Amino acid sequence: xxxxxxxxxxxxxxxxxxxxxxxxxxxxxxxxxxxxxxxxxxxxxxxxxxxxxxxxxxxxxxxxxxxxxxxxxxxxxxxxxxxxxxxxxxxxxxxxxxxxxxxxxxxxxxxxxxxxxxxxxxxxxxxxxxxxxxxxxxxxxxxxxxxxxxxxxxxxxxxxxxxxxxxxxxxxxx
Amino acid sequence: xxxxxxxxxxxxxxxxxxxxxxxxxxxxxxxxxxxxxxxxxxxxxxxxxxxxxxxxxxxxxxxxxxxxxxxxxxxxxxxxxxxxxxxxxxxxxxxxxxxxxxxxxxxxxxxxxxxxxxxxxxxxxxxxxxxxxxxxxxxxxxxxxxxxxxxxxxxxxxxxxxxxxxxxxxxxxxxxxxxxxxxxxxxxxxxxxxxxxxxxxxxxxxxxxxxxxxxxxxxxxxxxxxxxxxxxxxxxxxxxxxxxxxxxxxxxxxxxxxxxxxxxxxxxxxxxxxxxxxxxxxxxxxxxxxxxxxxxxxxxxxxxxxxxxxxxxxxxxxxxxxxxxxxxxxxxxxxxxxxxxxxxxxxxxxxxxxxxxxxxxxxxxxxxxxxxxxxxxxxxxxxxxxxxxxxxxxxxxxxxxxxxxxxxxxxxxxxxxxxxxxxxxxxxxxxxxxxxxxxxxxxxxxxxxxxxxxxxxxxxxxxxxxxxxxxxxxxxxxxxxxxxxxxxxxxxxxxxxxxxxxxx
Numbered sequence: 001x002x003x004x005x006x007x008x009x010x011x012x013x014x015x016x017x018x019x020x021x022x023x024x025x026x027x028x029x030x031x032x033x034x035x036x037x038x039x040x041x042x043x044x045x046x047x048x049x050x051x052x053x054x055x056x057x058x059x060x061x062x063x064x065x066x067x068x069x070x071x072x073x074x075x076x077x078x079x080x081x082x083x084x085x086x087x088x089x090x091x092x093x094x095x096x097x098x099x100x101x102x103x104x105x106x107x108x109x110x111x112x113x114x115x116x117x118x119x120x121x122x123x124x125x126x127x128x129x130x131x132x133x134x135x136x137x138x139x140x141x142x143x144x145x146x147x148x149x150x151x152x153x154x155x156x157x158x159x160x161x162x163x164x165x166x167x168x169x170x171x172x173x174x
Numbered sequence: 175x176x177x178x179x180x181x182x183x184x185x186x187x188x189x190x191x192x193x194x195x196x197x198x199x200x201x202x203x204x205x206x207x208x209x210x211x212x213x214x215x216x217x218x219x220x221x222x223x224x225x226x227x228x229x230x231x232x233x234x235x236x237x238x239x240x241x242x243x244x245x246x247x248x249x250x251x252x253x254x255x256x257x258x259x260x261x262x263x264x265x266x267x268x269x270x271x272x273x274x275x276x277x278x279x280x281x282x283x284x285x286x287x288x289x290x291x292x293x294x295x296x297x298x299x300x301x302x303x304x305x306x307x308x309x310x311x312x313x314x315x316x317x318x319x320x321x322x323x324x325x326x327x328x329x330x331x332x333x334x335x336x337x338x339x340x341x342x343x344x345x346x347x348x349x350x351x352x353x354x355x356x357x358x359x360x361x362x363x364x365x366x367x368x369x370x371x372x373x374x375x376x377x378x379x380x381x382x383x384x385x386x387x388x389x390x391x392x393x394x395x396x397x398x399x400x401x402x403x404x405x406x407x408x409x410x411x412x413x414x415x416x417x418x419x420x421x422x423x424x425x426x427x428x429x430x431x432x433x434x435x436x437x438x439x440x441x442x443x444x445x446x447x448x449x450x451x452x453x454x455x456x457x458x459x460x461x462x463x464x465x466x467x468x469x470x471x472x473x474x475x476x477x478x479x480x481x482x483x484x485x486x487x488x489x490x491x492x493x494x495x496x497x498x499x500x501x502x503x504x505x506x507x508x509x510x511x512x513x514x515x516x517x518x519x520x521x522x523x524x525x526x527x528x529x530x531x532x533x534x535x536x537x538x539x540x541x542x543x544x545x546x547x548x549x550x551x552x553x554x555x556x557x558x559x560x561x562x563x564x565x566x567x568x569x570x571x572x573x574x575x576x577x578x579x580x581x582x583x584x585x586x587x588x589x590x591x592x593x594x595x596x597x598x599x600x601x602x603x604x605x606x607x608x609x610x611x612x613x614x615x616x617x618x619x620x621x622x623x624x625x626x627x628x629x630x631x632x633x634x635x636x637x638x639x640x641x642x643x644x645x646x647x648x649x650x651x652x653x654x655x656x657x658x659x660x661x662x663x664x665x666x667x668x669x670x671x672x673x674x675x676x677x678x
Contacts, residue, residue, distance in 0.1 A: 081350055086467070086476070112434035112445035112463070114403040114532040148350075148361055148480035149445040150436060150463040152531030169439050171531070173363075173463045173478045 019058050026051060081146075085139040085172035090130065090157050092166045101130045101165070102158040103137055109151035109172065118143065118151055118174070125155065143174030177247055177257075178391050178500060179414040179424060180240035184260045185498035186218035187237030191270040193219070198267050204313045205263045207343055207497055213490025221425075221495050224485045228456055229422040234414075237264075238273045244283035251511040252389075254288040254334060255321075256500060259342040262305035293328035304329045317341040336514050340366040340475075340506045343497035349489040350480060359459045359482035360492035362502050366475050371513040373468035376475070377442035378516075378523030379508040380464065382408050382433060388507045391500050393419060398430070403536045404529065405434045407449050414499070425499075427456050437528035441467035458484050464505050477505045 030047060033039045090101070103125045108117040122142040130137065137155070150173050157166040188206070192198045192215050199209045208214025225232050235243075249257045261284045268276040284290075284305070285298035304324055305311055311320040321338035324330030345362030379388065386392040393416035399407040413419040413426035430452040436443045447461035448454060462479035479502045487495065496502045516522030 081348070086474075108535075110532050110535060112436045112443065112531060113405055113432055113447055114434065114534075114536045117535045147447055147461045148463065148478045149447060149461060150434075150443045150465065150531075152436065152438075169531075171436075171438060171443070171465075173443075173465060173476060 015061055019061070022054055022058075026054060080142060081144045081174070083141050083143050083172060083174050085141065085170060087136045087138050088155070088168055088170050089135045090137075090166055090168055091135075092157060099132060099160045101160075102162070103128050103130065104156045104158060105139075105170075106154045106156045106167065109141070109153040109170075111147070112150040112152065116146060116149070118146055123153075130157075139170055139172050141172050141174060143172075146174050148174055175235060175239075175243055176390055176415040176417065177244070177249070177253055179235060180244050180247070181253075181256055181260050181500070182414055182498050183235045183237055183240035184244075184264050185494075186222075186234055187240075187271050187273065188260075188263055188267060189215065189218040189494070190272065191267045195267075195270050198270060201266055202263055205259070205266075206314075207345070207347060207493040208490030209494075211490055213488050214494040217487070217491035217494045218498075220485075220487065220491060224456075224483065224487075225425045227485075229424075229426070231422050232424055234424075236273075237271055237276075238279070241273060241276075241279040241283045245279070245286065248286050249288035251288075251333065251515070252337060252503065252507045254331065255337040255340075255506075256342050256503075257284065257286075258289060258305055258320075258330075258334075259317075261302070262311065265302055265306045288331055288333070291324065291328040291330045292332070296329050301329050314341055314344055317344070336368065336370045336510050337506070339368050340364070340510060342503070343494075345477075345479075345493065345496070345502055347489055347493040357482070357486040358489055359480050360487075360489045360496070361478060361480040362493060362496055364475075364477045364502070364505065366506070367469070367472045368475070368510065368514075369472045371473055371509065371517050373441040373466050373473050375517050376466045376473055376509045376513040377526040377528075379512040380442055380444050380466065380526055381435070381524045382410070382431075382444075382446075384508070384512065384523050385504060388512045389500070389504060390416060392416075392504075393426075401432060403434075403532070405432045406527075407432050408446075412499075412501070429454055429457060429460055431460065434532075435526060435528040436531050437526075438465075438467065438531075440469070441465065441473075442526050442528050454484075456484055458482055464508075466509065473509065475505050475509050477502070 026047075030039075033043060033047075092101070105120050105123050105125060108119050109123060110117050118141060122144075124140040126138050126140050127134075139155075141151075150171055152169065152171045155168045155170050156164045157168060159165050185206075188202060192202050192209060196212075196215070199212055199215060203210030206214070208217070222232075222234060225234075244257070261280050264271065265277065265280045265284075268280055273279055281298045281302045284302050290296050290298075290301050304327075305320065310316065310323055318338045318341070321330065321334055325332055325335045325338075345364045348361040348363070349358040350361045351358045378384075382395040383397065385395045391412050391414075392410070393413050394409060394411040396409045397406050398409045401407065408431050410429045410431055411419070411426065413424060415424040418424050419426040430449040431446045432449045433444060433446045436445070443463060443465040445461075445463040448457070448459070454460075459480055459482035462477065465474075465476045467474045467476075479496075481492065481496065481501070483492070512523065
C-alpha cells in the first residue's frame with residue numbers, strides 16, 4: 001500500500017530537485033554575466049523572458065503534481081476492498097431478559113503484526129442490534145488500503161440502558 | 175527434479191495448448207483459475223521469461239520429461255490431490271499437448287501409488303477415466319464429489335478421502351488495487367472444513383519452521399530475529415526444486431517475513447508480511463493470514479494470501495501461477511497432511527507460540543530504532559531498503575494538516591505568484607513601450623523577481639511536502655492515529671505482555 005503514496009512523494013521530491021536545479025542554473029548564469037560585465041539590455045531582456053517562462057513553468061509543474069496526488073487519492077476511492085468476518089456469538093441475550101441489545105465496536109481493529117489498525121468508521125456491525133433470542137452477528141470491514149492480515153478487536157454488547165453487559169472478541173482477515 | 179517442478183511443467187503444457195488452441199479455454203477454465211475469462215492464457219511463457227530475468231540458466235522440464243518422471247514417482251497426500259487435478263485437465267486436452275502419445279503418458283503418471291485405488295478394476299484406464307468423466311467431475315466445484323466417489327468405488331486411494339474437503343487451486347481471486355500502483359496485487363482466499371483433526375492438533379503445525387517438512391516447496395523457513403512488537407522474522411526460501419536451486423537452474427524466491435501468532439478464543443491464527451528491512455528482487459507484496467478455528471466438531475481453516483511480483487502479471491495469471499507453483503496451499507498441507515497424519519501424537523509439530531492479539535498500534539518508527547535479536551545474515555540491508563525504511567518511518571514532528579487545507583493554501587499561493595508576476599511584467603512592458611526603461615529598473619526588477627522566485631518556490635515546495643505528508647498520513651495509515659486514541663501508551667509505548675511471544 002505504501003508504494004503508491006511513495007510514488008506521490010517521490011514525484012514531489014523529483015519536482016523539487018528539478019526546480020532547484022533550474023533556478024540555480026539561471027542564478028549562476030546571471031551572476032556570471034554580471035561578473036564578466038556582459039550584461040547589456042538585450043541580454044537582460046532575454047534573461048527576463050527566460051526567468052518569466054521558468055516561473056510559469058514552475059507553477060504549472062506544481063499544479064500538475066497536485067493533480068497527480070489527487071489522482072492517487074481518487075484511485076483509492078474507485079476500488080473498495082470489503083471483507084466479511086466469520087459469525088460471532090454473544091453469550092448473553094439468549095432470552096428476552098435483556099431485551100434488544102445494541103452492538104458497538106470498542107475501538108479500532110488492530111493488525112496481528114501490531115503496526116496497523118482499521119478505524120471504527122470502516123467497520124459495520126451486521127446487525128448493529130440484536131433482538132431477544134438472536135445471538136450472532138458479523139463484521140463488514142472496508143479493508144481498502146490495509147494489508148491482508150488478521151485484525152482483532154472487541155464488540156461491546158449494550159443493554160437497553162446503554163450499559164455494557166458483555167464484550168465479544170472479534171476478528172477478521174482483510 | 176522434483177514433483178513440484180514436474181507438476182508445474184504439466185500446468186505449463188496445458189497453458190501452451192490453450193494458447194495455441196483458444197477453443198480449449200472453456201474446457202480448461204472449468205478446472206483452472208483465470209481461463210474462463212481468458213486472462214490467464216499465456217501465463218507460462220510470461221512467468222518463465224520473468225524467471226530467466228532473475229536466473230538466466232533456469233529452465234522448466236518439458237511436459238514429456240515431467241510425465242515420464244511422474245510415472246515413476248509415487249504421490250502422497252496433498253501432492254496426490256494436486257496430481258489428480260493437473261492430470262485430469264491435461265488428459266482433457268491431451269491431443270493438443272506437445273508430447274508424443276500424451277494420453278498414455280498422462281495415464282501412467284496418474285496411475286501411481288497414492289492415487290490409484292485398491293480395487294481390481296482400478297486399472298490405468300479406469301482411474302483416468304474417472305477423473306475425466308464429466309458426470310462425476312465436470313467442474314472444480316465437483317471436487318468433493320469426485321474424491322468421495324473415487325474413494326467409495328476404490329478407484330482412488332483411501333488416503334485421499336481427507337482431501338475431499340479442499341479443492342486444489344480454488345482460491346477466490348480478488349484484484350486488490352492500491353492507488354498509484356501500476357498493476358494490482360492478487361489476493362487468494364481459501365476456506366475448508368475438516369473433522370479429521372481438532373484445532374489444537376492442527377495449530378501445532380502453524381509455526382513456520384514446520385513448513386519445510388510439510389512441503390518440499392519450502393526449502394528454508396528459519397527464524398532469524400524478533401521485533402520489539404513481539405513478532406518474529408523468518409527467512410524463507412521457496413523453490414520448484416530445492417535440490418537444484420543452488421545452481422540457479424530452477425525458479426527460486428527468497429524473502430524475509432514478519433510473523434505474528436495470535437491465540438483466539440477457539441483456535442489460532444498466523445499473520446505474515448514482507449519485512450520492510452529487506453529489499454526483495456522478485457516480490458513486492460507477500461502477506462496474508464492463516465486461521466484454524468474449532469467450530470463444533472469440525473475445524474474451519476481460512477487463508478488469505480496477497481501477492482504481487484515485480485512484473486505486471488494480471489490477476490488471472492497470478493492466480494494460475496500460484497496454483498501451478500502450489501504457493502498458496504500450505505494450509506492444506508499443514509492441516510490435511512501433517513496434522514491428520516500425526517493426529518495421534520501429542521508431540522508432533524511444535525507448540526503454537528500464540529499470544530493475545532495486540533491491543534494497540536506500535537509505530538514502525540519504534541521498531542526501526544529498537545529492532546533487536548537479529549543474526550548477522552538478517553541484519554544485512556541494502557542502502558535502498560534503509561532509505562525506503564527511513565522515508566516510511568519518518569514521523570512528522572508536527573500535526574499533519576488535511577490534504578484539502580494544504581491544497582487550498584497552494585492555490586492561494588499560486589494566485590499570488592501569478593498576480594505578482596503579472597504586475598512585474600506589466601510594469602516592465604509599460605516602461606519598454608514608453609522607452610523609459612533604465613538599467614536600474616531592470617536590475618531592481620531582477621532582484622525582486624529573484625527574491626520572489628526563491629521565496630515562492632520554497633513555499634510551494636513546502637506545500638508539496640505538506641501535501642505528501644497529508645496523503646501519506648490520510649491514506650497510507652489511516653487508522654494509526656485512531657488506534658493511538660484508544661491506547662494508553664501512545665507511540666512510545668514499548669511492547670506489552672499482550673504482544674510478546676509466549677516462547678522465544
